Amino acid sequence: MFDGIQRRVVSIWFPRLASDRVLRMRPLEGPFALTLTQSNTNRIYCLNTAAERLGLSAGMPFSDARAFCPDLQSRPADPLADRRFQHALRRWAVRYCPWVGLEDHDGLVLDITGTAHLFGGEATLLMDMRQRLSRAGITARIGLGDSRGAAWALAHHGEGSAPIGAALEALQDLPVTALRLEEKTVTALGRLGLRTINDLASAARAPLTRRFGPSLLMRLDQALGQQPEQITPLKDPPHYGVRMTLPEPIGIKSDVMEGTSRLLTQLCEKLKARETGARILSLTLRRVDQDSQQVELRLARPMRDASRILPLFERGIGDVDAGYGIDQMRLEAVQVEPMAVQQISHVSAGHKDQLDDLITRIGTRIGLENVQRFLAADSHIPERSYQIAAAAFSTPDSAWSTIRPRPLHIFPPNPLMGTHAAPTPPKRFRWRRMSFSTARASGPERIAPEWWLEAGGWHTGVRDYWCVETRQGRRLWLFFTPQSPSWYVQGEFA
Amino acid sequence: MTPDFTSSFPLRAARVHEVCGPSAASFAAVCASTAQGTVLWIREHWRPEGLNPLGLSPFFDPAKLLIAQVKDQTEGLAVAEEALRDGSVPLVVLEISQPIGLIQGRRLQLSAKTGKSTGLCLIPDGMGSNAAESRWRAAPLFDPFSAAGDSTLQRYELIKNKSGTLGSWHVRWDTASRRLHLVSATGE
Structure with a gap:
């Protein structure tokens, strides 16, 4: 087995990631807190040092905090932005080594195996890291160890680095909370008198496993480097x-x-x-x-x-x-x-490609959304029986069906002035400065408004549509509104 | 004597034609029904009256219609020229609101020739260009003999023709067979 180079892992913990992020944008003097509304209570999410010194703590209700400290300045928290900030820090950390992963929601883990010498040794590397982070205004606790567990323990408890192959010596005085254990397990261990990692490591293993399950000793072994633990570097998004x-x-x-x-x-x-x-x-x-x-x-x-x-x-x-x-x-x-790879066959038409290219070319001139096509819609209302969609972002459908004749042109209703308010079509009428006389009319076709939608122009209630053939030739689509009697023209047939 | 309708009606391909009159849009729809492939219909976006795809469906499948909404006539002419030259749409319909000159008309004609597609300009009366291959006037007629509600009788008048004689015919669109039938004019 190859064990030429000892694996070295750095864990960085940002104890005040959220408030550091906000304060970097807008520096403030004095106590500052970020608040987050959780289950109807506005609680403190993250604090700066000044606020911590005053005895405030994360998780306490914001109103209590205001009572303790009247000049507390606050701002709503934005966990998503914090997450983005953590990703940005991860990208920054790639300058030290290529193998950088995220740790929880407030830390990073770096596998610096074989890269420390590029920065002049581990101590210099850690110092460089600390300097850069503090210059950026970010509080960080850094731990270095042989395994991810050891580095985490050192970052969260006491900061420092464990020498190669001496994890137990470095960790022995740390409390058992440094092992990433559950709250319940830590309490139970405290009752047994096992308070430090050294206590746990020197206790008999079998009864511990029986009492707490395998996870406790797995965490211990991971910290001491006897069980491997992976670091998952995130994939960079492809760059085009x-x-x-x-x-x-x-x-x-x-x-x-x-x-x-x-x-x-x-x-x-x-x-x-x-x-x-x-x-x-x-x-x-x-x-x-x-x-x-x-x-x-x-x-x-x-x-x-x-x-x-x-x-x-x-x-x-x-x-x-x-x-x-x-x-x-x-x-x-x-x-x-x-865009998946497609099988090219003799039946797949090259004509379609040419049309798409034409749409693109026209689109560069008049805007791609102005090249449109009709899509069928499910409605009896004439204006809503179709939709207009941009051709580049839709596929044609052929679900057109008409039971009754529909006009070729459709326009906003023009009222017919001077016609009698009877429910049968007028014998003579004037429309667009032309006079017409009705030769034949078929109808009525009653269309009721869709009450569940706000429709422009349908406030006059139901409409009785008539196809009116005029002696002058033109065939018009008229409607009568019985609830407020008047006649309108809405379309013209072919 | 009336000349042969078929000699001029399926419009000569790879040319630009014009149509005016109240039934110009339905004339275009009839032309589109015989076109193999997508039809591009260019219209200015401010026009209040819209095409109704359900009204077009007796003529052809509205799925094969593409609409280009243009800002003004210059843009419309540019789009039409591009589409005609490309040749991937067999019919380009262009709605015109201002008179077009000989230069624009000739440019359209040349690009139609290059792309081998047909152009059809819907013009207001008297606003055509001399470069057009043919000019038609389409108007609906009252048909006293047809059943109520499905009469489609129209008069197609050929008022300019670069390669043939003029004429006037009565036609009727048959929705079931999607064909244009020539009707002998009743005595007037």
């Missing part, structure tokens, strides 16, 4: 950006297109490897005078075919003012969607 720096500035459109095509090829390789397709692409062109211009391309559907995306950039690149020349190009897939 490529760039190119040019030795000489360029300015001709064909040169920029050539550069874009090289970047696109690289980017599409990345997209293909991860089975994703780009939905929004952004090309940043930096000019010699440090100014930069952006070309954004929104695609009608996820794509990763460089030869198809390139012509779509043509219009955007044509509008770019190159100035004294462009010397850096950066292409990024801003929005990425999963």
Whole structure:
């Protein structure tokens, strides 16, 4: 078995992560607390040192804390932002070693095996860590040991480092709470008189297992390095950006297109490897005078075919003012969607791709959401019997059914002035400065408003729709509102 | 004597045509019914009257309709030109609100020729361009003999034709077979 290098683990505990985060943004003097409403009580979530010195503690009701300390300043807590802050610290900690994981919600764990010498030894590394964190205004307790358990124990109880292979000596005087045990187990151990780790390590193992189950001794062994414990580093999110720096500035459109095509090829390789397709692409062109211009391309559907995306950039690149020349190009897939590999067959039409490209090209001119299609909707109300959706984000459906004839054009109802208020269609009427005489009318078709929805124009109640054929030729869709008698035109047939 | 309707009605492909009159939209819908593939309908977004897909469904499946809402006519012409040149939509319908000149009309005609797709401009009366291949006037007619509620009698008048004679026909749309039937005009 290989045991050339002893594993070394650093555990960093941020006892005041939440309040440090807020105070970094907005420094305050005096006692400060973050409050969180839990089960109808506003409780203290996190405190700064000044408040702790006054005897306040996390978890106490906020009103009590105000009674103790009238000049306590407070702010609502934001656990999600704290979580993001912890992730940011994790990214920062990657500067020390590549193997960094999260510990609970307020700590980090770093496997610094074989990286300490890069910083001039373990002591220097810890000092560097402490200095940087305190300069950033973050309170941290750092422990170093052979195992994750030992490092955790040292970080939470007393701070310090355990020398290689001497975990028990370093930990023996620490209380049993340093073993990451449950509250109940710690109390029970206290009743048995086992208060420190040394007490526990020298006690007989079999009765302890019988009394507390295997987890107690597992924690002890993990702390002393007799049982392994893994550190899970988080996966970095994939990065879809490529760039190119040019030795000489360029300015001709064909040169920029050539550069874009090289970047696109690289980017599409990345997209293909991860089975994703780009939905929004952004090309940043930096000019010699440090100014930069952006070309954004929104695609009608996820794509990763460089030869198809390139012509779509043509219009955007044509509008770019190159100035004294462009010397850096950066292409990024801003929005990425999963796109599985598909079987190409002779029946899959290439025609569809061409249409999507056309939608993209039109979309770059008038906005992708302005290219629309109709989707069927389930309603009797004429204006609601269909929906309009952006074509790039919907699929066509063919569930169109009409029982009664519907007009080709539909418009906001025009009232017919000067007609009699009878429930049968008027013999003569004027509409849009044209006079019509009714030749034949079929109806009525009664449509009731949908009371469960707020509908514009339907406050007049039910409508009786009539198809009216006029002697002049035009076929109109009229309706009569019996509850407030008047006639309206709402549509025109083919 | 009335010339042959079939010589000019399925509109000549790869050209831009114009239609005016109160039934222009239904004329476009009839053209769309024979088009193989997606139809692009370009309209200005401020227009109060909207197309009703349920009203279009007797003519063709509304799923094959794409609508481009444009800001003004210039944008509409640009979109139409792009779509015609691309050739992936067999029919592009463009609603026009201002007169278009010879230059714009010719550009549309050239791009239709490149992309081999047909263009149809719905124009207000008298606002066409001389570059159009043909110009039609479509108007509904009252049909005293049909059943109430499903009459679709119309008069299609060919008022400009670059390659043929003019004429006027009465037609009726048959919803069941989705075909246009020529009706012999009754004596007037």
